[in-house]
Amino acid sequence: MDSLVRWNAVGPDFFHVVGTPILLGRDFTDADSASTLKVAVVNQTFVDRYLPGRQPLGHHLAIDGEKGAQYTIIGVAQNSKYTRVREQDSPMAYFPYTQIPDIATMQIELRAHGNPAALLPSVQRVVHDFGPDLAPLQPMTQQAQFEASFSQEHLFARLALFFGLLAALLVATRTG
Template sequence: MNRVGPGFFGTLGIPLLRGRDFTARDDSSGALVAVVSARLARALWPGADPLGRRIVWPDPWGEPRPAMTVVGVAADIRYLSLTDEPPLLLYVPMLQAYDARATVAVRSAGDGRAAVAAVARVVHELDPDLPVVAAHTMREQMAGTLWRQRTAAVWVSAFGVLAVLLAALGLYGVAAQGVEQRRREHSVRLALGASPRRITGNVVAEGLALAGAGLIVGIPAAVTAAAVVRATVAGATGAGAALPLGAALLLLAVTLVACALPARRASRANPADALRAE
């Protein structure tokens, strides 16, 4: 159960799907009313109109409260964390269910931190002895619920960068070894009249062909993995196709360098020395 005041739903941008919001007339002298979340409405009255229904909120420390009349249905929201499922929520007017602990929600058009300071000044002017604690912007509030996911994302990103570096080193090593193993073949080609540029071009083309085959498999896998992350991690938006394409271009550049340097060195070798070597 959440005790709220008039204008709560509009301030936090929670749509009212049916019925009305609370007003200043919903006080202790008026009829007891309530707003239910869409999920709670479906759970209590599946397929029926919840407006006008009566609901009782049990009190574990005393007598049950009198029945309240449902006057509105609010959209489902995530309450404590962006990663949790929307809970079953019952909203009651604060003027009909007083609680000394209160949270003030303020919508600002400018800097949120400046609005927090302005609200604290107003509260201090109203009552200098009334403390203002745990003041946060909505962005800070949401970020506080995602620290585990953010920490995991940092570590995953670090391991991703390390994996790219290791892949680049491994790619260079494999390309250099392949060129070295074909040194006699390249020497024969050079002795038969092949130009150094052609030798270098053939080696680079073969390396790019292998890299292209890997990217044909890797890019769809990366796009699929990104879609899974966006669907399962709250707040994850991803970078669309830019990130996989950037990684593909990086690996192609690494392949080009990894193949070109050994091939250029092999094409400049003396064919006679290479043919006489073991």
């Protein structure tokens, strides 16, 4: 796979949980395990860049470093923002975490009704029960992640306002 393609190992119903529509094909399920056909979902930008005008379902791709491991595209997801709200769409490939050997880290995504922050103690307890040596490193809600992605823009806006007001003040008080 091209080094310009970002990839992520995810769990069943990932796209449903994060609210990203599947445009073609299907999401991952519990049936996508280590012993079944290796599968992948790609985003629309991946299709536009690498498979323009072609039917993406059934095409194969491989992850760098895996000797001969081929993954069959079973779905196309809508483009989504990955780290920043203003980032450009980039080609993405998603794989079931059960089919990726030696995953070092993992994130847990939950869909909640009501206050998601209230679920954090329960989630931490479940994660601890699952693996006592596992600990959520940075638990946060999607809202907090969204706000963090705008923090730099807010800072620049405040600085622009400050310097604009300062310039106006200097012009207004200028004598000569």
